[in-house]
Amino acid sequence: MSGLGNVVRAELFKVVRKRRTYVLAGLWWILLPALVLFVGRLIHVNLGGSFVDETGGIRLVVQEIASPYGIARLTLIGPAYASPTFYVIVVALLAALLVGEERGHAMWKTVLVAQPRRWAVMAGKVCVAMLALGGLMLGAGAAGALFGALGTTFLPTDWSGDWAGLAWLYAMQWAFCLAAVLFAFLMVFLFKNVALGVVTVFFLPALLEGLYTLYRATVGFEPVNRLNVLFQGLRLQQRLEAIPQYFFTSNLYAPARSPVGDVVRAVNTGGGEIPQDALGQLLGAGITLPHAAAVMAGYAVVFGALLFWRFSRQDVE
Amino acid sequence: MDHAIVARSLTKRYGRAAAVDDVTFEIEAGEIVGFLGPNGAGKTTTLRMLAGLVRPTRGSGEVLGERVPGDSLREVGTMIEEPSFYPYMTGRDNLRHAALLHGGVPGERVEEVLAFVKMEAASLKRVRAYSQGMRQRLALARALLWRPRVLLLDEPANGLDPVGIAEIRENLRAVAKEGVTVLVSSHNLAEIEKLVDRILAIEKGRLVFDGPLHRLLARAEMLTYRYALRASDPETLTRALRELGLSPERKDELVEVEVGAERADALVSELVRAGVEVIEARRESDDLEDAYLRLVQADARPA
Incomplete structure (x- = not known):
């Protein structure tokens, strides 16, 4: 364990000396909450008391998005959207810093002489990536609350909200990102070109899932008639159609996207449930957190096993 | 006598080409051995295998009585090929990072090795601003950081001017006096001649000479x-x-x-x-x- 501890201390020493860490923190801690606060202010000033606010719904919308709780929740939700998502950007950049840089600066030979226990080196780097990600997420949540507190001085918002539930979702999202970290480390380690590794982390899962969706929409999975008994036994068609439940991205962001349903329900004056279609999945419907946790644990095991196996056998040239 | 370094039939193949072919030698504790060979002869690959960075295709290496890779590598300091550092960190921070990574290195040891290679003032600059000579000296400081019992040095005087070469030579002599086993490769043969007692010569991956310096000269005679x-x-x-x-x-x-x-x-x-x-x-x-x-x-x- 001492080897692991040494690597964690050394890599934290490195991470805090890298400007990239502070750029990410600035984007997540300041830019996103400030933008949300600005939008909340715009909504309040322009729509509050107008014809669209006949039922007083604007106050509710502003409370949902620009209160301390609302902004803290959006700093969890926001990075789970767009492509590549901010979570993946952070994870890929941490992988580039902790793994890609060793290749880029020919540092593996130095690192592995200073600490010859390879499992400790890689495990320490994974720990540091998770700690850095945790620090960034914690900071984002705290910054969101602080900006929301600032907003209470000029917006009709207060501190109410399910803070314990939100903290649990932050913790879950952080834990789910372990699979993304291992995937990013694996890609950046496998590709000799760090930039190519990072781009792969950004787009490969979404590309594979997009190709699947395209195939399913255009060709579809027909029942197989040959060897009918066997394929019926395997229930191949149903299994192929169930693949989206195991998609990397939709499961990875399940904790962060799950509050979106609450927001939509809260601001949806028409009421009703979120549909179970593709849009519904994007809004966090259809995948339960226990299911997503099991799927992400599976991904983490696979990516972790590949990463550690490859790293333990890799010649350092 | 205890063997500090042992190579037993070390072989490394890349496809059908043998970079190192059945190399066997033993180095006693406290010896300073020169590793000679033209570029591409297999010196660096041999050193990498002994440092646990490259897996042999066949054979094995031992350091301080333990098969490589193993915990005995924690008592090895290396300079292999071009010195590499994190360019955005200062020289001192690079050493502190290496010390943390290794563990068990007291903070004052960083200052000691910096003083040893005369880099105290320059160590406050970022490494990206260093000259080749400064990098070489900092790499030697890093190799000495955890008081290694074995040093594996690959072309330590590479790219240095005559003054820098003399400084490195003096530093290595001082290290050797403390009983550290040194295996040093170089293409600057005059430098090895002034430093080592024994020569290992490698050509096309095969060891062609292993013996005292005077015997190499006599054989050549x-x-x-x-x-x-x-x-x-x-x-x-x-x-x-x-x-x-x-x-x-x-x-x-x-x-x-x-x-x-x-x-x-x-x-x-x-x-x-x-x-x-x-x-x-x-x-x-x-x-x-x-x-x-x-x-x-x-x-x-x-x-």
Whole structure:
């Protein structure tokens, strides 16, 4: 364990000396909450008391998005959207810093002489990536609350909200990102070109899932008639159609996207449930957190096993 | 005696090409051994295998009695090929990072090694601003950081000016006095000659010599020297050399000839006795580099 501890201390020493860490923190801690606060202010000033606010719904919308709780929740939700998502950007950049840089600066030979226990080196780097990600997420949540507190001085918002539930979702999202970290480390380690590794982390899962969706929409999975008994036994068609439940991205962001349903329900004056279609999945419907946790644990095991196996056998040239 | 470093049939193949082929040697604790060979001979690959960075295709390496890779590598310091650092960190921070990574290195040790390589002031600059010489010295400081019992050094004087080379040599001498086992490769053979007691020579992946420095020189003496001779009458000179049983080659005014080491010293006097007016006689210098090259060339000739 001492080897692991040494690597964690050394890599934290490195991470805090890298400007990239502070750029990410600035984007997540300041830019996103400030933008949300600005939008909340715009909504309040322009729509509050107008014809669209006949039922007083604007106050509710502003409370949902620009209160301390609302902004803290959006700093969890926001990075789970767009492509590549901010979570993946952070994870890929941490992988580039902790793994890609060793290749880029020919540092593996130095690192592995200073600490010859390879499992400790890689495990320490994974720990540091998770700690850095945790620090960034914690900071984002705290910054969101602080900006929301600032907003209470000029917006009709207060501190109410399910803070314990939100903290649990932050913790879950952080834990789910372990699979993304291992995937990013694996890609950046496998590709000799760090930039190519990072781009792969950004787009490969979404590309594979997009190709699947395209195939399913255009060709579809027909029942197989040959060897009918066997394929019926395997229930191949149903299994192929169930693949989206195991998609990397939709499961990875399940904790962060799950509050979106609450927001939509809260601001949806028409009421009703979120549909179970593709849009519904994007809004966090259809995948339960226990299911997503099991799927992400599976991904983490696979990516972790590949990463550690490859790293333990890799010649350092 | 304890062996600090052992290579047993170390072999590394990349596809069908053997970078290192069945290399075996033992180095006692406290020895300073020079590792000679032209570029691509397999020196760096051998050092990488001993440092646990490259897995041998066959054979094994041992450091301090333990098979590589193992915990004994924590007592090894290395400089392998071009020194590498995190360029955005200062020299001091690079050493602190390495010390943290290794563990068990007291904070003041960083200052000690910086003072040892005379880098205290420069260590506050970011490494990206360092010259080649500063990088080499910082790499040596890092290799010494955890007081290693074994040093594996690959071309430590590479790219240095004469002053830098002398400084590195002095530093290595000081380290060796403390009983550290040193295996140092270099293409600057004059530097090894002044530093080491024993030579390992490698050529095309195979070990072609393993022994004391003086034996390498003596072995080279048993080979041939090449002379470049000038005489008032080149024809007479050529004829006289043939009469002495040699095979001269005429190159304009010069006549070149290879002569066995046992009669090399007497060649000119023999020519004078044969009536040749010798104006100029140049013999290859007999430093380690020439000795090594002659050795390798002799071993490369078909039997």
